[in-house]
Amino acid sequence: MNRPIEKPGALDLPGIAAGRLAPESCALNFTDAHPPLNPLQALLEAERCYYCYNAPCIEACPTGIDIPHFIQRIAQDNVLGAAETILDANVLGGMCARVCPTENLCEGSCVRQTNESKPVEIGLLQRFATDAYFAAPSKPIFTRAAPSGRRIAVVGAGPAGLSAAHRLAALGHDVVVFEAHSKPGGLNEYGLARYKTPDGFAQREIEWLLSIGGIEIQCGKQLGRDITLSGLVEQYDAVFLGMGLAGVNSLGIAEQQLVGLQAAVDFIAELRQAKDLSAVPVGRRVVVIGGGMTAVDAAVQAKKLGAREVTMVYRRGAEAMSASAYEQQWAQINGVTIRHWAAPREILGSDGFVTGAVFAVTRDENGKLVETGETFTLEADMVLKAIGQSFVAEPLDLSLALEKGRIATDPSGQTSHQKIWAGGDCRAGGLDLTVEAVEHGKQAAIAIDAALRA
Amino acid sequence: MADLSSNFLGIKSPNPFWLASAPPTDKEYNVVRAFEAGWGGVVWKTLGEDPHVVNVSGPRYATLMGPDRRVQGLNNIELITDRSLAINLEEIARVKRNWPDRAVVVSLMVPCQEESWKRILPMVEDTGADGIELNFGCPHGMSERGMGAAVGQVPEYIEMVTRWCKQYSKMPVIVKLTPNITDIRFPARAAKAGGADAVSLINTINSIMGVDLDTMIMSPSTGGKGSHGGYCGPAVKPIALNMVAEIARDPQTAGLPISGIGGISTWRDAAEYIALGCGTVQVCTAAMVYGFRIVEDMISGLSNFMDQKGYASIADFQGSAVPTVSDWRYLNLKHIDKAVINQDLCIQCGRCHVACEDTSHQAITAFKDGQRHYEVKEEECVGCNLCVSICPVPSCITMKSLKPGEVDTRTGETVTGEYQNWTTHPNNPMREVTA
Ligand SMILES: Cc1cc2nc3c(=O)[nH]c(=O)nc-3n(C[C@H](O)[C@H](O)[C@H](O)COP(=O)(O)OP(=O)(O)OC[C@H]3O[C@@H](n4cnc5c(N)ncnc54)[C@H](O)[C@@H]3O)c2cc1C
Ligand SMILES: Cc1cc2nc3c(=O)[nH]c(=O)nc-3n(C[C@H](O)[C@H](O)[C@H](O)COP(=O)(O)O)c2cc1C
Ligand code: SF4
Ligand code: SF4
Ligand code: SF4
Numbered sequence: 001m002n003r004p005i006e007k008p009g010a011l012d013l014p015g016i017a018a019g020r021l022a023p024e025s026c027a028l029n030f031t032d033a034h035p036p037l038n039p040l041q042a043l044l045e046a047e048r049c050y051y052c053y054n055a056p057c058i059e060a061c062p063t064g065i066d067i068p069h070f071i072q073r074i075a076q077d078n079v080l081g082a083a084e085t086i087l088d089a090n091v092l093g094g095m096c097a098r099v100c101p102t103e104n105l106c107e108g109s110c111v112r113q114t115n116e117s118k119p120v121e122i123g124l125l126q127r128f129a130t131d132a133y134f135a136a137p138s139k140p141i142f143t144r145a146a147p148s149g150r151r152i153a154v155v156g157a158g159p160a161g162l163s164a165a166h167r168l169a170a171l172g173h174d175v176v177v178f179e180a181h182s183k184p185g186g187l188n189e190y191g192l193a194r195y196k197t198p199d200g201f202a203q204r205e206i207e208w209l210l211s212i213g214g215i216e217i218q219c220g221k222q223l224g225r226d227i228t229l230s231g232l233v234e235q236y237d238a239v240f241l242g243m244g245l246a247g248v249n250s251l252g253i254a255e256q257q258l259v260g261l262q263a264a265v266d267f268i269a270e271l272r273q274a275k276d277l278s279a280v281p282v283g284r285r286v287v288v289i290g291g292g293m294t295a296v297d298a299a300v301q302a303k304k305l306g307a308r309e310v311t312m313v314y315r316r317g318a319e320a321m322s323a324s325a326y327e328q329q330w331a332q333i334n335g336v337t338i339r340h341w342a343a344p345r346e347i348l349g350s351d352g353f354v355t356g357a358v359f360a361v362t363r364d365e366n367g368k369l370v371e372t373g374e375t376f377t378l379e380a381d382m383v384l385k386a387i388g389q390s391f392v393a394e395p396l397d398l399s400l401a402l403e404k405g406r407i408a409t410d411p412s413g414q415t416s417h418q419k420i421w422a423g424g425d426c427r428a429g430g431l432d433l434t435v436e437a438v439e440h441g442k443q444a445a446i447a448i449d450a451a452l453r454a
Numbered sequence: 455m456a457d458l459s460s461n462f463l464g465i466k467s468p469n470p471f472w473l474a475s476a477p478p479t480d481k482e483y484n485v486v487r488a489f490e491a492g493w494g495g496v497v498w499k500t501l502g503e504d505p506h507v508v509n510v511s512g513p514r515y516a517t518l519m520g521p522d523r524r525v526q527g528l529n530n531i532e533l534i535t536d537r538s539l540a541i542n543l544e545e546i547a548r549v550k551r552n553w554p555d556r557a558v559v560v561s562l563m564v565p566c567q568e569e570s571w572k573r574i575l576p577m578v579e580d581t582g583a584d585g586i587e588l589n590f591g592c593p594h595g596m597s598e599r600g601m602g603a604a605v606g607q608v609p610e611y612i613e614m615v616t617r618w619c620k621q622y623s624k625m626p627v628i629v630k631l632t633p634n635i636t637d638i639r640f641p642a643r644a645a646k647a648g649g650a651d652a653v654s655l656i657n658t659i660n661s662i663m664g665v666d667l668d669t670m671i672m673s674p675s676t677g678g679k680g681s682h683g684g685y686c687g688p689a690v691k692p693i694a695l696n697m698v699a700e701i702a703r704d705p706q707t708a709g710l711p712i713s714g715i716g717g718i719s720t721w722r723d724a725a726e727y728i729a730l731g732c733g734t735v736q737v738c739t740a741a742m743v744y745g746f747r748i749v750e751d752m753i754s755g756l757s758n759f760m761d762q763k764g765y766a767s768i769a770d771f772q773g774s775a776v777p778t779v780s781d782w783r784y785l786n787l788k789h790i791d792k793a794v795i796n797q798d799l800c801i802q803c804g805r806c807h808v809a810c811e812d813t814s815h816q817a818i819t820a821f822k823d824g825q826r827h828y829e830v831k832e833e834e835c836v837g838c839n840l841c842v843s844i845c846p847v848p849s850c851i852t853m854k855s856l857k858p859g860e861v862d863t864r865t866g867e868t869v870t871g872e873y874q875n876w877t878t879h880p881n882n883p884m885r886e887v888t889a
Contacts, residue, residue: 047521050846053804054820075521114801115847 011284011308015353015381016260018281020306026277029304033195033330034098034124042128046075049120052111057122060109062436063090067106071125083133084141086126091166091442092159094134094205095188096435097127098196101293103326105435134208142212145172150452153178153236155223158186159434160242160424162209163441164448168240169214171449176236177215180222186244186424188434190269193297194277195304224395233398233419238448241407241415241422242441245389245432251289251344260354261347264288264298264386271301278305283382286310287357288336289344290386291321296328298384299336310336311378315343315362315369345375347383356380391426403428413444414451421448456760457767458753460494462733463626463651463711465584467494467557469756470768471724471749474715474736475500475561475587475630478746480535482545486552491746492753495557497628497654497736500534500589501542503564503574507533507595512676516663518689527689528739529663529674531681533595534563539577547581557734558582559628563589563601566611568618575623585626588615590641591657593634593684603657606632609644616648628713631655631697633690638697639704646710653701654713654736656694658684687739691717695730699779702731719748721755728768729775783876790856790869791837793817793830799850802826806841806851814840833863 010020021029037045049071057067066085073082086093102108102123110119133141150173154161157179165175183189188202210217221227223243232239248263255261260283274280282305288295291314303310314321317340318328331338342359349355361374391406401408401416406428413421423440425432430440460470472495473479473488480499488496509532518527535542550558560583564570578586589596590606597603605611612629619627629645631638633656645653660682664673672680694716701707714727719740727735740748765771795806795818807828810818817834818841821827830841842851856862858871877886 044522050803050805052802053808054826055804056802056826111801111803 011306014284016281016283019278020282020284021278023276023278026305030194030198030277030301032198033193036131037121037124037128039128042074042125043077045121045125046071048112049075050111056109056111057106057120061089061106062431062433062439063093063096063442064439065089065093065106065126067122070129071120071122074125074129079129079132080138082129086129087133087141090435090438091163091209092188092205092434092438093126094130095159095192095197095202096438097123097130098201099192100433100435101324101327103324134204137208140211142166142170144170144212144214147174148172148449148452150174150237151176151235152238152240152448153232154240154242155229155232156186156242156244156424156426157181157184157206157217157219158242158244158424158437159188160244160426160437160441161186161240162206162242163438164240164242164421164423164445165215165441166209166212167442167445168448169212171445173214173237173449173452175215177217178221178223178227178232179217179219180225182219184217184219186242190272191265191294192272192434193268193301194272195301222395224397229396229398229420233417237419237452239420240413240441240444240448241420241426242424242437243391243395244425246392247390248385249388249390251347251385251387253344253346255347256349257352258347258349258354259352260380260382261349262382262384264290264294264384265389267298267384268294268301271305280305282307283380284308285378285380286382286384287378287380288312288384288386289357290314290388291316291323292386292388293323293327294389295384295386296323296331296336298386300331300334302382302384303335307382311380312336312338313342313344313357313359313378314338314340316364317341342376343369343371348377354381354383357383389425411443412447413440414447456757456765458494458757458760460734460768462557462713463585463628465495465557465559465626466555467734468555469494469749469753470728470732470734471752472496472557472559472713472734472736473741474738475589476738476742477532478738478741481537481542482549485545485549485558488741488746488749489549489553489556492749493556493746495559495584495734497559497561497587498542498546498583500561500563500592501539501574501578502534502562502601503570504539506536506538509533509536510676513674516674516683517687518663525687525739525743527661527685528687528742529661529683529685530658531594531674531683534561534589534592539574543577543581546578546583550582550584557584559585559587561587561589561630563592563596566600566605566615571615571618572622575619575625579623579625583625585628585651586619586623587628587630587654588619589630589657590615591630591632591655593632593658593660594682603632603634606630606641606657607635609640612641612644613648616645616650620649626651628652628654630657630715632657633659633693633697633716638700639707642701642704642707642710646707650710652711652713652733653707654715655697655701656690656716658686659690659693661685686716687743688717688719688723691723695726698727698732699730699776702773702776703779718752719743721752721759724752724756725759725771726775728772730779731773731776733768733772785875786873787876787879788870788872788874790860790862791839791853792832792835792856793837793839793841793851794854795828795830795841795851796849797829799847800828801847801850802828803846804828806845809840809844814838835864 051068070082070085106122107119154177185202286302286307288299299312345360346358356379360371407422413423421444424437458469475497479496514532516529592602629650712732713734714732715736724735807818807820845851856869
């Protein structure tokens with residue numbers, strides 16, 4: 001492939017500008033971060049699996065996919081059987097195969113780590129099986145149980161809501177999903193890094209998920225604005241809340257209204273929705289504050305859009321970052337500079353535009369984070385905040401018990417209200433991962449079904 | 455450096471690696487390339503009477519493959535040489551003349567009539583070839599015409615034809631045996647009775663590779679029909695080793711020189727055949743998969759192995775393992791082995807547990823204090839070696855033998871160090887009662 005012609009000087013344009021890279025360059029940068037396995041590679045990789053008994057990888061998968069079984073089925077040239085195993089446990093197994101931090105989950109506990117530091121590539125194999133199935137779905141995997149006559153409302157069409165809706169539909173219930181956005185998918189559609197989910201996979205997956213029937217999605221319906229929780233409780237037999245986290249944590253310092261000071265999730269959402277990536281504006285020098293997955297994704301995607309310098313600043317050391325070591329490396333090989341032990345002190349601006357940020361150097365003193373007194377300034381024309389999101393309870397007109405600001409539930413997902421379940425990021429005490437949201441939705445559906453049939 | 459040279463029936467070769475009679479030895483071109491690569495000898499592709507046979511022009515081969523497409527077994531339906539006798543003889547003479555230090559043995563298969571053998575033997579002798587190998591093994595095609603395995607399956611025919619060969623030629627006679635028979639000792643004894651100087655084995659095993667499940671046609675097939683072929687390659691080695699050992703330890707054939715064939719791909723395979731009594735080894739599949747250069751690795755490995763073990767020549771370890779091959783009834787029933795898992799090496803895959811739990815003696819734990827943990831329960835272990843055989847980590851599970859004085863916690867019996875086998879065991883109704 002010929003090197004695309006870049007606009008001369010576009011990389012060096014000061015401020016925030018679109019088109020720093022030619023459209024072809026952008027497109028190239030945002031192709032699959034981890035290309036799929038071809039059939040030969042998949043077969044070989046599948047053969048590496050020891051078919052462990054009571055396999056630790058299954059235990060490490062929040063949705064409990066029977067990994068040795070699905071891998072064995074790939075090895076036996078039975079991708080339909082493999083897809084059945086995967087999707088039955090995790091209806092968004094296709095997306096999870098792309099976005100799960102497998103190094104911390106299944107692959108992290110694969111027994112082949114021990115001697116070889118090279119686990120079976122479970123994620124890529126899962127993708128192989130699900131891709132192959134979606135490409136040629138030889139027969140439907142799910143059928144619905146006999147109609148129960150029950151109707152259940154789901155709020156939020158993110159992974160938690162979709163998973164709950166699907167399982168409920170499978171169990172014979174009718175489901176209506178209310179989604180504030182104009183498209184379903186939640187962070188699958190608006191949040192996950194574009195290079196993990198290229199080619200419109202999120203919507204294709206949802207289309208397949210809905211093919212089970214019995215699920216009606218109403219987009220543009222926001223709880224607290226268009227509908228009320230008390231209303232849902234009245235009209236439906238049960239309610240599942242999968243609203244995610246609508247709030248963005250603030251830096252805890254003065255945040256003036258400046259062009260270029262933005263929440264990382266908003267930057268990513270714009271990028272995910274852009275038809276032409278080269279039309280997405282990005283700073284010449286970008287500073288991302290935070291140390292999680294969102295920070296890494298924002299930083300790397302800024303770099304891939306053509307930002308000249310991207311710096312992630314995190315207030316503690318590498319081991320404390322919630323982004324895994326693998327993700328930190330991913331940021332670094334993509335040209336992102338990571339600075340540890342520094343906390344934001346002041347956002348600098350002039351004429352309404354961001355010009356930089358001042359950071360206080362920190363250190364750990366007996367477990368407490370303290371500032372050393374030293375400071376440094378990073379020049380920037382874009383500062384992205386990625387220090388976490390928070391649950392916004394305002395839309396709830398019924399009071400539900402909260403725990404650390406999120407909805408408190410029992411292990412099945414049932415809230416303090418008997419008819420209301422919750423799951424995904426809005427539920428207290430979770431991992432904030434797509435795969436866990438799917439599991440929450442599935443478990444809540446099973447619990448709702450049991451409650452309704454009791 | 456170890457001396458790899460071999461003297462088999464007076465046929466000298468710089469190493470014991472010969473190419474078996476098969477496509478690798480089909481013609482001068484191949485054989486010269488093989489000698490250039492370092493092969494010690496060849497058994498020329500089986501000659502027959504004119505007019506020469508014709509092969510199918512469809513698939514002759516099919517393989518059984520391991521995960522990484524490593525060939526484990528090869529199936530073929532090729533016949534004997536499909537070139538005229540004259541051309542073969544001319545090439546054999548030339549090759550032998552140009553490569554005097556290499557073994558050139560000629561494989562033969564003609565109808566079971568004295569005349570046929572009487573006619574071909576002097577022609578072969580005239581080439582200067584070192585010896586002949588009688589192909590009584592080809593299991594497909596030729597056997598339908600009363601030759602190959604059809605002869606090898608009838609000891610009387612083997613003896614008869616061998617005798618003709620000894621009678622009408624001065625060349626050493628090697629009889630190549632078919633494994634498609636219930637007891638290999640009978641054909642070997644017949645060969646010896648007929649005056650054979652040696653036997654070679656095994657030829658290929660009757661086989662069908664599979665079925666194409668889309669067309670429902672057996673494979674490989676030629677125009678919609680197939681016939682069974684002959685199976686060889688690594689998968690057949692254990693079968694061949696047993697047959698070699700049976701002949702080596704049969705009092706009636708003990709000492710009869712053996713050329714070992716079947717699945718030899720590495721120096722280790724070759725060394726095992728030699729340890730079970732073979733004087734040379736023959737290779738076909740490995741050459742067909744990797745080309746002639748594989749012999750260099752076999753020579754290097756065998757030579758380094760012999761140096762490490764202090765074997766100066768092949769004879770130093772030839773047959774060393776034969777006395778260890780016995781009959782089941784003589785195995786020591788008082789000997790007790792127990793499996794031991796090295797916890798530092800165990801990666802906790804759980805395979806040993808489920809294998810023992812589902813199919814052996816429920817002697818391996820799955821948990822200890824709520825944690826995955828695999829440990830042998832000695833009081834249940836019968837020492838069957840299944841866990842050792844399926845553990846993915848080398849040397850992680852080993853067998854330890856209980857010493858005299860130790861108690862077998864499974865039976866409660868103390869190990870005495872005595873030897874007792876089935877022939878005298880109290881549970882044996884036919885036991886030999888000693889005084
Ligand atoms: C930038 C970023 C990158 C990430 N990368 C990964 C990753 O690589 N791997 C991974 O496993 N996890 C990742 N995560 C986390 C993962 O996306 C979430 O854990 C997961 O999406 C949670 O699912 P959910 O269904 O609970 O919430 P969401 O996906 O947030 O979905 C909630 C849905 O509810 C809707 N909603 C909210 N309020 C209302 C309302 N009042 N009325 C109606 N609808 C409403 C929203 O519009 C949304 O569609 C990432 C998160 C972010 C922000
Ligand atoms: C394609 C093919 C053709 C063969 N042709 C002959 C033959 O003509 N004469 C013969 O004695 N054996 C023949 N054999 C058997 C081999 O000589 C040898 O005995 C057998 O392949 C086992 O050895 P291996 O496992 O090293 O291949 C043939 C084998 C193959 C694969
Ligand atoms: S732990 Fe690894 S080897 Fe074992 S079943 Fe899971 S993927 Fe396979
Ligand atoms: S098979 Fe081997 S590695 Fe696996 S649990 Fe047993 S001893 Fe450990
Ligand atoms: S040797 Fe056999 S009986 Fe003993 S632990 Fe291993 S598999 Fe079980």
